[in-house]
Amino acid sequence: MSTILSIQGSPRGERSHSRRLQESFLAAWQAGAGDRQVLRREVGRVSVPAVTEGWIAAAFHPEPEARSEVMKADLATSDLLVNELFAADRLVISAPMYNFGVPSGVKAWVDQIVRIGRTFDFDPNKQGNPYTPLVRGRKALIITTRGDHGYGPGGANAHMNHADAYLRTVLGYIGxxxxxxxxxxxxxxxxxxxxxxxxxxxxxxxDLAESF
Ligand SMILES: Cc1cc2nc3c(=O)[nH]c(=O)nc-3n(C[C@H](O)[C@H](O)[C@H](O)COP(=O)(O)O)c2cc1C
Incomplete structure (x- = not known):
């Protein structure tokens, strides 16, 4: 079974180019051979909660098994979104460029899934790199749309592209x-x-729908 986790990041519905392109891609991919399923997570038109002080205290609790019921509740959304990530072996994110970065829903989703002890580990006493990515064997496709141009590699505005560059960085960070x-x-x-x-x-x- 192959599973794509689909993240739709545009607040726009039918008008959204990135959403439409992702839907076409998913339909073409699903028509391929073998068992294929798509898990959907809407982050553009449905709010993902921001990280709170309670979330931070719970996530960084030195003994995760000793978390209180309140702490567990603070992490419930994060647990759900991280479980969705692990339930899929492929990830497709549609993300329009907003103010040189990603829309806030995509950022909120990232903040919920970059979780110590679940998607990365940090050990200040570890020699060399103290960070260990915990998400293995997965690949990602980012479909991004921009109002202006020249944001690609070597382009005149490449230095202002903090959208897909940011997603590449955080995805790499978790593996x-x-x-x-x-x-x-x-x-x-x-x-x-x-x-x-x-x-x-x-x-x-x-083309990618055949090989992804
Ligand atoms: C709030 C907002 C901020 C935007 N910021 C940028 C930007 O920094 N650079 C850019 O090239 N286009 C920017 N745009 C244009 C969008 O990236 C562009 O219209 C994109 O195709 C929208 O994606 P969608 O059709 O999937 O909704 C912005 C649009 C909005 C609404």
């Missing part, structure tokens, strides 16, 4: 290093430049 990014640019300009970019992304995703 997901096989990450593919497919981007559409020029949404705010429209016209041919946008159409070409969108069609190129559609073709790339169609």
């Amino acid at each position: 997901i290093t096989d990450v593919t990014v497919v981007a559409v640019e020029n949404d705010e300009f429209g016209g041919d430049a946008f159409e070409r970019s969108y069609q190129r992304a559609e073709r790339t995703l169609a």
Whole structure:
């Protein structure tokens, strides 16, 4: 059984390009051979709670088994989202660029799944790198859309791209290093430049649906 965890990050519904591209990709992928399922987690149109002081105290409790009922409740959403991540062997995130980063729902989801003792470990006494990623054997696809252009590798605005660069960093931190990014640019300009970019992304995703 192959399972994709689908994270939809745009607050937009049918108007959203990143959402539409992900849905086409998922449909094409699911039509492939073998048992394939998609777990869905909406983070663009449904609020994911922000990390709180109670969350931090509970997550970093020195004895996780001794957490109080209140602490367990503080981590309930995080537990659910981390379990979803482990239930899938593939991850697809749609994330429009918002103010050079990701929309707040995607950020809130990341803050819930980057969990000490579950998706990474930290031991200040460990020689060399004190961090150990705990999510293994998974790969990710990021479908990102941008209003402007030049944010890709070598582009004039690449230094301002904190969106997919950020996702690559956090996913790598928890152990997901096989990450593919497919981007559409020029949404705010429209016209041919946008159409070409969108069609190129559609073709790339169609090819990827066979090999992902
Ligand atoms: C609040 C907000 C912030 C945005 N910030 C940026 C930005 O920093 N850079 C950019 O190129 N486009 C930016 N855009 C444009 C979106 O990235 C673009 O329209 C994208 O295609 C929207 O994705 P969607 O169609 O999946 O909703 C922003 C749009 C909104 C609504």
